[in-house]
Amino acid sequence: MSLLVESSKAPPRMPSYLEAGHTVRSWLFTLDHKRIGILYMAAITVFFSIAASAAALMRIELLTPAGDVVTSETYNRLFTMHGVLMVWFFLIPSIPSVLGNFIIPLMIGARDVAFPRLNLLSWYLFMAGGILATYSIVAGGVDTGWTFYTPYSSTYSNGHVMAMAAGVFIAGFSSIATGLNFIVTIHKLRAPGLTWTRLPLFLWSMYATSIILVLATPVLAITLVLMAMERLWGVGIFDPKLGGDPLLFQHLFWFYSHPAVYIMILPGMGVVSETLAAFARKPVFGYRVVAASSMAIAILGFLVWGHHMFVSSQSVYAGVVFSLLSFLVAVPSAIKVFSWTATLYRGHITFETPMLYALGFIGLFTVGGLTGIFLASLAVDVHVHDTYFVIAHFHYIMVGGMVMAYMGGLHYWWPKISGRLYHEWTARIAALITFIGFNLTFFPQFVLGYLGMPRRYHMYPEQFQTLNVLSTAGASILAVGYALPLFYLGWSFFFGRRAGPNPWGATGLEWKTASPAPEHNFETTPVVTTGAYAYDAEGNP
Amino acid sequence: MNDALSHPAAPPYVDRDQHSVANHLGMWTFLATEILFFGGLFTGYTVLRWAHPHAFAEGSRHLEFWIGTANTAVLLTSSLFVALADLAIKRDDRRAARRHLVAAGLLGAAFLGLKGFEYFQKFQEHLVPGSGFDAHGAQPALQLFFFLYFLMTGLHALHMLFGLGAIGWLLRQIGRGAVSRERPDAVAIVGLYWHFVDCVWIFLYPLLYLIGG
Structure with missing residues (x-):
């Protein structure tokens, strides 16, 4: 992308956003989108760790067929805590609130998001929600599962449902505030010349996400x-x-929670588009259809919630329609996968860490997506409903997809965030460990589920033990893959080599300004004259 | 713009027009959220009324037709005054703008007063769900009607309270000169919100008061 950033190298240099203040106050009361992104990053790392510990305990319990480590009551609380924290306090804010906050204004050549105060408020709401949810865990937990189905959560509940629900309720307003901010920002604050058809695909996917x-x-x-x-x-x-209707709760809940699945995958798709273009040094194949497919996923995503309720007493005709609509979501998803693959064709490909994560995403998302087709089929769903097949399916999307993309995006934009490079080989090995550990954890669960092992039990028949041991072994490898970045990124933040404005030689406005990004992003408003990913035949920006 | 750059807390806008359209889009987006927020309740209402048409008709007959009707008139008139205030501020008549806003606020308060009176009546008739509800021999689903009645009108009243706060804030801003012909946006944006809350009532009124048959 050729731009006019006239005085970007002229002295005196603007202070970076990290140098703009060193007090706790300068962080907690900041209106800078970049600092708010970092605040979110710190918060979700903590919530991720708590939720991952719950998963680790569950995997330890499932090493043996007998329920010997925790009671079934505790196990119920563990998977509820894992689900609630991972969904609302890690996955939903992960790419949008951390990377989106940090990168969107830089990508569109703006000084900040449209409503900086609202942005800070959204972080405080998020923290208030997170603290309430944590309180409910410490006070004794909730055993409803992350879906809060009635009557588990109403008549028969014996946990701290109110505190947990209040936490999720408040965190929800944080999501709304962030989405609103991004919609207005992308509509109204784009740099001159940055038309809709020139927007990087990450922005299209963030726009679709914000609508949801x-x-x-x-x-x-x-x-x-x-x-x-x-x-x-x-x-x-x-x-x-x-006289009430027990299915009403499920309908209302999934009307949110199915689109929420796309909140948890669309941003990842955006990161993958950016990364592939940068490391294949080519424009993304079929830019317009990839952009349109994000919008199609956002819209279709609102019409498929009933596929979570095939075995409830929902009308069979509704089931047929929901099944058909769920198949339709596969179309825009497949368009993306094919376009990404075609992007690689004849590219100048290099395998830096973000690229490894992106390639991992494509493979794992494809597996997750295809098994989603199994589940969208009425008859097959009756067989595998509420088994480990479902668990494996959505972990391939959520973890294999979104967490991989979050890690990839974090590594890709790390030089812009920290101003420094991480140790490349350590990072590549961590990416590989994550990929291997992930597959070893979750692939056996497809088999377990197909063989009939139900989810949410802390004990199981003996014939399932081998596969469960494999899965637990995979989880421990996965844990190493997630722990490593904490160390080498932490090290890089203080001691890493200086990155320079554009270490990857990528296009995009965020790479035209200094690293770490200056407090006000750009010295003069950039002007955009070409579309996104304008690499020449040799792969130069 | 240079002025904006020298002040980190200043909004990220190049000029006032950009700020103005962003504010408007922000409010419209917020109202889209609000529609879906109330939408969940309207869905619940539809499902339960479909299941219990007679209990809902019975419930509707327990409501005061005249209070609902009077409140509709009160609220629509208040919206008129908000619209007049917007016109007034755009022709730089700050006195008239404030006068219209005061009228709108008083009508809003009157609405809440009537609503509160009706709540009090229902309390006396033991028609408050969850606190000694007495179905007076009607179907138990009558309680569901009153549950929705209190939840929907209560949420609406809560929005009215926020609206009244916003009108109070506007009066102050106009008094200080922070909202004027040069910067009139705040009136239109609070107005959008006020009209939206009004529209919700336009749906609530027939669904609650006019289905007794």
Whole structure:
């Protein structure tokens, strides 16, 4: 992308956002989107660690068929805690609130997001929600599963459902605020010349994500309000004995939570598009259809929630329609996978760490997506519903997809965030360990589920032990893969080699300004004259 | 723009026009969120009324038709005054703008007063779900109607309270000159919100008060 950033090298240099203040106050009251991104990063790393520990305990329990490490009651609380924290306090804010906050204004050549105060408020809401959720865990936990299904969460609940639901409710407003901010930012703050068809694909996917954040999250909020009222007053809105409708809760919940799956994958797809273009040194194949497919996924995502309810008493005709619509989501998803593959064709490919994560994403997302087709088929779903097949499927999307993409994006933009390079080979090995550990953890679960092992039990028949041992072994390898970046990125932050403005030789406005990014992003507003990924035939930007 | 660059807390806009369109889009996006927020309740209402049409008709007959109707008139009139305030500020008549906003705020308060009176009545008739609800021999699903009645009108009233706060804030901003003909946006943006809350009531009124048959 050829640009006019006239005085980007002229002295005096603007202070970087990291140098703009060193007090705790300068971080906690910052309105700088980059610092808010870092605040989010710190917070979600903590929540990820707590939630991952819960998963580790579950895997240890499942080493042996007998329920010998924790009681079934504790096990219920462990998977609920794992699910709630991972979904609302790690995955949903991961790429949007950390990388999106940091990169979106830089990518569009703006000084900040449209509403910086709202942005800071969203972090505080997120923290308030996170603290409430943590409180409910410390106070004794919740055993409803992350879905809060009634009557587990109403009539028969014996955990701290109210605190947990309040935490999720409040964190929801943080999501809405972030989504609203991104929509307005991408609409109104683009640099001169940065038209919609020149937007980097990460922005298209963040725009699609933001639409879901704004339109789906409020439905979760009101659903949790209804659940809380039901629990407090016992009026029976979800209780058939009192005339209520138990399926109403599931419909409302999945009306949010299925689109939320796309909140948790679309941003990852955006990161993969950026990374592939940068390390294949080519424009993304089929730019327009890749952009359009993000929007198609966002829209279709609102019409498929019923596929979570095939074995509830939902009408069979509704089931057929939901099944068909769920198949349709495969179309834009496949368009992306084919376009990414075609992007690699005749590229000048190098295998830096972000590229390894991106390639891992493509393979794992494809497996996750194809097994999603199994689950969208009515008859097959009856067989594998609520088994480990489902667990493996969505972990291939959520972990194999989104977490891989988050790690890839973190490594890709790390020089812009820290101003420094990490040790490349250590990082490559960590990426490889993650990939191997992930597959060893979750592939056996496809088999387990197909053989009929149900989810959410802390014991199982003996014939399932070999596969469970493999899965637990994989989880311990995966843990190493996740722990390593904490060390080498931490080291790089203080001692890494200086990165320079554009260490990857990539296109994109974020690489035209200094690393770490200056406090005000750009000295003069950049002007864009070409489309995204304008590499020449030799792969030079 | 140079002015903006020298002040880190200043919004990230190049000029006032850009700021103005961004503010408007922000409010419209927020209202989209709000529609889906209320939408969950309207869905619940539809499902339960479909299941219990008679109990819902019965419930509707327990509500005061005249209070609902009067409140509709009160609220629509308040929206008129908000719109007049927007016109007034754009022709730089700050006195008229404030006068219209005060009228809108008083009507909003009157709405809440009538609503509160009706709540009090229902309390006396033991029609508050979860606190000694007495179905008076009608179907138990009557309680579901009143649950939705209190939740939907309560959430609406909560929005009215925020709206009144926003009108109070506007009066202050106009008094200080921070909102004026040069910077009139705040009136239109608070107005959008006020009209939205009004629109929610336009749906609530028939669904709650006019289905008694």
